[in-house]
Amino acid sequence: MIQKTKIENIIKKYDILKLISSILEVKKSGNSFFTRCPFHEEKTASFYISKKSQRYYCFGCHRAGNIINFIMEYKKCSFLSAIEIISKEKINNKYNKNIKDEPVYKIFNYLNGILIKTTENNITKFIKNRKLNEESITKFKLGIISYHIEKIKNKNIKIFLSKIGILDRNTLKLNKVFKNRLIIPIRNMKGEYIGIGGRTIFNDFKPKYINSPESDIFSKKKIFYGIYEAKKNTNSFIIVEGYFDVIKLHQFGIKNVLAILGTAFSKDHLMFLKSFCKKIIFCFDGDKAGKLASIKTAFMCLPFLFEFEIIKFVIMPQNYDPDSFITLNGKDKFLLLLDKSIFLIDFIFLIMNIKTLNSYFFFKINKILENVENMLVKNFVINYLSNYLYFGLNKIIYNKNVASIFIKACIYLIKKKYLIYKINFDKIFCNKYIFFNKDIRIFLDLCFLIKNNLNLNFSNLNKRLINKIKLKCVNIILLINKMPIDMLENEFLSILKKIESYNLK
Structure with a gap:
């Protein structure tokens, strides 16, 4: 982790006005400096740069920050990458440098x-079939x-070509594994070539x-294919599986698209996107592997x-990928597919096929949440699921502070009155601490009513105790009704043990 003092030193050492002036046409107005905002279209310069505070502010789009924030926003790079660019003093020459002059680019x-010039039949046939x-x-x-690449004399270039696999690392001769393959260069955010796909x-x-x-x-x-071509278009990205998905979507005018490189979407990918992206739409293939990748990614x-x-x-139609779908159906139908994309939580519920409430259902829900440490996210998912199924699941799952054990016991008894025979009242009354909890009276009153009238109608019970039991918990009755008998009894017995051993702590 970068120390706070180092960040402060970078901000103090490098002049934000000098940096922005090397990129944009800055004009002085009195003691102030203005330029047209690079982050939104405008006719009148509203992007203010303060030499004194070393900060910027746009009166149009309200973006603001220091030199690090500017580099992150302008270059669409991560915080660490921005620090690296600034600290290595790559600012001025980096923006003015023409990458086309680089030997590797050539x-x-x-x-x-x-x-482009080849007339070789197999290659032209492949390009034609791909409709590129x-x-x-x-x-x-x-x-x-x-x-002809073997004839390159520059040793550093040869070493680089061997590192990315075009030349054999030992002999520096052409790597034959790429023979009869279409070479797909891979670039990083800066436009530098870092690898190839064949x-x-x-x-x-x-x-x-x-x-x-x-x-x-x-x-x-850690790498996305298409990041250099996509980075300046938007802060939302479509994530696809393959090279040709990216290329074909660009061909149809959809440029905010990135591809994973023949591997599963990873946490590193997610952290990379988190640094400069606000919206993600996953659009994996419609085959079995693509569906499994979507499921794994959703949980991640x-x-x-x-x-x-x-x-x-996006739920891609069976056996289609973005490339084949847009080629066959056109841009409008693909955009319609994007419009029908499903929010993360809805997608998880959909793939879990939640239709009935049973013990396996509870197992799956807890499985989802066991790796979620953020309680805000956890509670949101629970509440969202409650609304999704019209049940008060949040009163049972992860509900330590929602209702006392006495109220929970009441709820089970209300729906399944035969559970009264599972209660050992001698053990309960031997525990002096239970009488310090105000809900014990509600529990005992309910037990008395049930023991004296096993045919007690719930509608009658409503009039007597419903307000005391608290209306917000009554929805659990619907849930309990769906639970398997063995699970219901085990849950109730577990609650009774807690009542018997209840103490003020």
Whole structure:
């Protein structure tokens, strides 16, 4: 963790006015400095920069902050990345640098050019079947391997190409595993090439995809494909599974899309998104693997429910993926699919197939919540589920402070009066502490009524004790009625043991 003093030193050391002036056209007005806001469209400059306080404020969109906040917002990067950019003094030259002048960029541009000009039948057939246009091929620098790369003399470039897998690490010769594969370059948020994916052009050839090996610059569980192309478009993202999902959605004008790299969505992915994103829509494939990935991702996201404004899931039609769906049905129908996406909690309830209340139901609900440490999230899920099923589940699940054990015992007795025979009154009356709890009188009154009238009608009971038992707990009666007998009896016996051993602590 970065120390607070280091953060303060960075803010003091680097001039926010100098930074913003290197990026935007800043004009002085009296003792103030203004420019057009880079975060929203405007005709009149309303973005104010204070040299004295080293802060900025936009009178239009109300964004405000210090130099670190500006870098995070402008570069769409994480807090740590912003610190790194500033502390390494990469600010001015980084913004003015033309990435197209980089040798590595020229290499991928060269491979891209070979693909565009190729007349090789298998490759052109693959591109045609995928319905990829030349604009998409150029934009994402798709390419094919060429033996001319072995002739590169720059040793550092060769080492880099071996690190990402194009050249063999030992011989620095062309890596043959990428032969007959479409090369898909992978870039980070800064636009730097950090790896590649290779898709076989023959559908019966396995494995279909090969990625760069894990390294200090490439880790599949932390990287999104398409982050460089998507980062400036929005603060909400569609998360898909594959490279071609990203490319095809861009081709149809949907640019706020990222793909995981042939691996499960990870907590690292979630933390990465959390730093600069407010809304997530997961749109995984409609096959069995895609559905399982959606389920796993939903449970992973639940503890972070309040960290995002929206977390939703698209239910893709069977055996479709975003690429094939939008290709066959068009942009409008895909957007309609997004509009029908389901909120995180609703999606979890849907996949759990909650229709009946039984012991397995309680097991599943507790399973959901056992990894949720945030009590706000936990209580929200419970209350939401209560409304979802029109039952007062929150009075039973995680309800230590909702109702006393005496009231809970009353609720069980109200619905299942035969439970009166399970009570050992001698043990209860031997416990002097129970009489310090005001609810014991309600419990004993109810026991007396039931013992003297086992045919007591609940509607009559309403008139006598309902106000004392508290109306908010009565909904549990509906729930208890659905519980299996063995579970109901065990729950009631557990409550009786607590009554018998009740003390003031």
